[in-house]
Amino acid sequence: MSGLRILRTGPLALVEDLGRPGLAAVGVSPSGALDRGALGLANRLVGNPTDTAGLELLLGGFAARFESAAWFAVTGAATRVTLDGHPVDPDTAVHAGAGAELRIAPPVVGVRSYLAVRGGIAVEAVLGSRSRDTLARLGPAPLAEGDLLPFGLEPADPVPSVDFVPTADLGDGPLEVRAHRGPRADWFTPAALDAFFTVEWRASADGDRVGVRLDPPRIPAHARGVDPAPPLLLERAVRDELPSEPMVAGAVQVSPDGRPTVLLADHPVTGGYPVIAVVAARSLDAFAQLRPGQAVHFRHA
Numbered sequence: 001m002s003g004l005r006i007l008r009t010g011p012l013a014l015v016e017d018l019g020r021p022g023l024a025a026v027g028v029s030p031s032g033a034l035d036r037g038a039l040g041l042a043n044r045l046v047g048n049p050t051d052t053a054g055l056e057l058l059l060g061g062f063a064a065r066f067e068s069a070a071w072f073a074v075t076g077a078a079t080r081v082t083l084d085g086h087p088v089d090p091d092t093a094v095h096a097g098a099g100a101e102l103r104i105a106p107p108v109v110g111v112r113s114y115l116a117v118r119g120g121i122a123v124e125a126v127l128g129s130r131s132r133d134t135l136a137r138l139g140p141a142p143l144a145e146g147d148l149l150p151f152g153l154e155p156a157d158p159v160p161s162v163d164f165v166p167t168a169d170l171g172d173g174p175l176e177v178r179a180h181r182g183p184r185a186d187w188f189t190p191a192a193l194d195a196f197f198t199v200e201w202r203a204s205a206d207g208d209r210v211g212v213r214l215d216p217p218r219i220p221a222h223a224r225g226v227d228p229a230p231p232l233l234l235e236r237a238v239r240d241e242l243p244s245e246p247m248v249a250g251a252v253q254v255s256p257d258g259r260p261t262v263l264l265a266d267h268p269v270t271g272g273y274p275v276i277a278v279v280a281a282r283s284l285d286a287f288a289q290l291r292p293g294q295a296v297h298f299r300h301a
Helices: 036-043 190-196 281-289
Strands: 004-008 012-016 054-058 062-066 070-078 080-081 086-088 092-098 100-105 110-115 176-183 201-208 209-217 251-255 260-264 275-279 293-299
Touching: 004 054, 036 070, 036 110, 036 281, 070 281, 100 110, 110 281, 176 281, 190 275, 260 275, 275 281
Parallel strands: 176 293
Antiparallel strands: 004 062, 012 054, 054 110, 062 100, 070 092, 070 110, 080 086, 080 100, 176 275, 201 209, 201 293, 209 260, 251 260, 251 275
16 A cells, blocks of 8 residues: 555645646636645655646645655645654655654645645546646545545656755735736726725635635724725726626636635636736735735736
């Protein structure tokens, strides 16, 4: 018996690779790891190709047993990782013997950790990918206690011999995001466009792998009488009904209440709300680690 036995999943544990791009025309979202950089790093650390399937773990609380010896690496959110109760460094290749138990604690910064094992997680691929699409319910089911995940074939490249890998500090302060004007930016007033790129937005608790909704700053109740509701900052200049249009990861849709939603990997392939901006690809990974209440500043790409 070989592979990884799941003992605890935490809030959500998924198998993810870099997704299934190029299928939007037939209604299939790309999906894949939300923090592509973190998964790619974990794979490189154990000598895998960067698109090898690993695990995406939401808010830690994860435990698993190695039924066979393997190299592994944990990247992404800042968290405590132990092997048989002994702390091990993140962002580092670690060898686990058969029977060793791995535990990943809830993170102190960020929300998603990535676990790669040498050879990858060799579950059945669907449409060329082992990624779970949570919106379409496509690909491997979310992990459950007792699952045994098989390892893939030994890769050709050896485990790299490195002592230190520099990584960007996630931080829990304001997130600065680069974004391009969207295809429907002209549907908004000049004041709305200015507000989008100057206001300090806040990540709401209403977020998942499909997208993250953002809240504008709230006006204190004493400043607006008894109504503490935020103002409508992203006012539309064009109020016509918009036919559904193709969507991409990073598109920022604005709903009728004036709140923007940043679409992520499991986004629908079409949408009917106007897109005011599109987050630059180099900034999109950061939304995988965004915590509710964390500030977001958009800047022109």
